[in-house]
Amino acid sequence: MDNTLHHILHGCKLAGELRANLPNMAREPHLLLDACKEIVNTFNKAIHGFISQSSPQAPMIFSEDFSGAHLDLAMRDMDLLHEGGHSQKDLYSALGLPGPSFGTTTASGYATTQTMEAETIAGSSITGRRPSDPSIKRLKQKRKDDVGMHTIRVPAPAGNTEVQPDDGFTWRKYGQKDILGSSFPRSYYRCTHKSFYGCNAKKKVQRLNEDPSTYEVTYIGSHSCKTTTMPVGIPAVMQMEALVPGKADTRAPPSNPSTSIHLGSWLTSNMEGSQMGMNTGEHAGEDVDFLVTDLADAMFNSVGSGSSTIDAIFQINQEK
DNA sequence: CGCATTTGACCCCG
DNA sequence: CGGGGTCAAATGCG
Numbered sequence: 001m002d003n004t005l006h007h008i009l010h011g012c013k014l015a016g017e018l019r020a021n022l023p024n025m026a027r028e029p030h031l032l033l034d035a036c037k038e039i040v041n042t043f044n045k046a047i048h049g050f051i052s053q054s055s056p057q058a059p060m061i062f063s064e065d066f067s068g069a070h071l072d073l074a075m076r077d078m079d080l081l082h083e084g085g086h087s088q089k090d091l092y093s094a095l096g097l098p099g100p101s102f103g104t105t106t107a108s109g110y111a112t113t114q115t116m117e118a119e120t121i122a123g124s125s126i127t128g129r130r131p132s133d134p135s136i137k138r139l140k141q142k143r144k145d146d147v148g149m150h151t152i153r154v155p156a157p158a159g160n161t162e163v164q165p166d167d168g169f170t171w172r173k174y175g176q177k178d179i180l181g182s183s184f185p186r187s188y189y190r191c192t193h194k195s196f197y198g199c200n201a202k203k204k205v206q207r208l209n210e211d212p213s214t215y216e217v218t219y220i221g222s223h224s225c226k227t228t229t230m231p232v233g234i235p236a237v238m239q240m241e242a243l244v245p246g247k248a249d250t251r252a253p254p255s256n257p258s259t260s261i262h263l264g265s266w267l268t269s270n271m272e273g274s275q276m277g278m279n280t281g282e283h284a285g286e287d288v289d290f291l292v293t294d295l296a297d298a299m300f301n302s303v304g305s306g307s308s309t310i311d312a313i314f315q316i317n318q319e320k
Numbered sequence: 321c322g323c324a325t326t327t328g329a330c331c332c333c334g
Numbered sequence: 335c336g337g338g339g340t341c342a343a344a345t346g347c348g
Binding site for chain 2: 173174175192
C-alpha cells in the first residue's frame with residue numbers, strides 16, 4: 001500500500017508541476033503530451049497496486065473507461081480545441097494506449113457529480129411536511145455526509161454578471177437562502193426532471209463575496225435523466241469556464257467566454273457517468289469510484305493552490 | 321393552464 | 335440554539 005500511495009503522491013506532484021508550467025507548455029504540445037503520459041503512467045502504477053489489493057472488477061472500470069473512452073473524448077476535444085493538433089491515433093500511440101475504434105462517441109458521462117448515496121435518495125428529498133400534521137415527520141436530512149458533492153467555480157457569462165452560468169442541464173429552483181458571512185444569497189436547484197425520471201441531481205449556486213462575477217456551484221448527486229441541452233458528445237460541464245481562484249490573469253481572453261474546459265470536473269463527471277452506465281448495482285466498484293474521482297480531483301483541482309483550468313491553454317473554435 | 325420562481329416557515333444537524 | 339437545507343403555497347409568466 002505504501003508503494004501505491006507513493007505512486008499517487010508522485011503523480012500528484014507531477015500534475016502539480018504540469019499545472020505550474022501549463023502556460024509555457026501550452027506552446028509545446030509534445031512536451032505537454034510527455035508530461036501527461038508520465039502522469040498517466042504514474043497513476044497506472046498506482047492502479048496496478050490497487051489491482052493487486054482490491055477486487056478484480058474495480059480496476060477494469062478505471063483502466064477501460066479512463067484510459068480508453070475518456071481519453072478518446074479528451075483527445076477528441078483537444079483536437080477541436082487545437083487546430084492542426086495531433087491526430088487522436090498519434091496521441092494514443094504516444095501514450096502507449098490501444099485506443100478505441102475511432103469514429104464512435106461515448107454517450108455516457110453527463111452526470112455532473114459523483115453518485116449520491118441511495119440512502120440520501122430515498123430519504124430527505126421526497127418527504128413532504130405538513131404543518132397541520134405533526135405526525136408526519138421528514139426523514140433525516142443528510143448534511144455533512146454529502147457523498148458526491150463537487151464544487152466548481154464558474155464565471156458569470158460575459159456582459160452580464162448578474163446571470164448565473166448555464167451548465168447545460170435544466171434546473172428548477174426550489175429555494176434561496178441568505179448565508180451568514182456572504183453578501184449574496186445562495187440558490188438551491190434540483191433537476192427539472194426529478195418528477196419524471198427520479199433524477200436526484202441538485203446544485204447550490206453561491207455568488208462569491210470576493211469576486212461577484214464568479215459563482216461557486218456545488219453539485220450534489222448525479223443526473224439519472226441524462227438530459228442536457230448541450231450537443232451530444234460534449235459533457236455539459238465542459239461548457240463552463242472554471243477559474244483559478246485569485247489568478248485572474250490566467251483566464252482565457254474574454255473573446256470566448258463560455259467555451260472552455262474544467263478538466264478536473266470533466267474527468268470526474270465522465271468517469272462517473274460511465275461508471276453509472278456499467279455498474280449493475282454491485283458495490284464492488286465503489287471504492288474505485290471514489291478513487292477515480294479523487295485522482296481526477298487530485299490531478300486537476302487539489303494539487304497546488306487551486307483548481308486547474310485548461311482554458312488558459314486552448315481555446316475552443318466555437319461553431320467550427 | 322401549466323410550469324417556474326419566490327418566499328416564509330419548518331426541520332435537522334452541529 | 336442558530337445556520338443551512340427543504341418544503342409548498344402564492345405568485346408570475348408565457
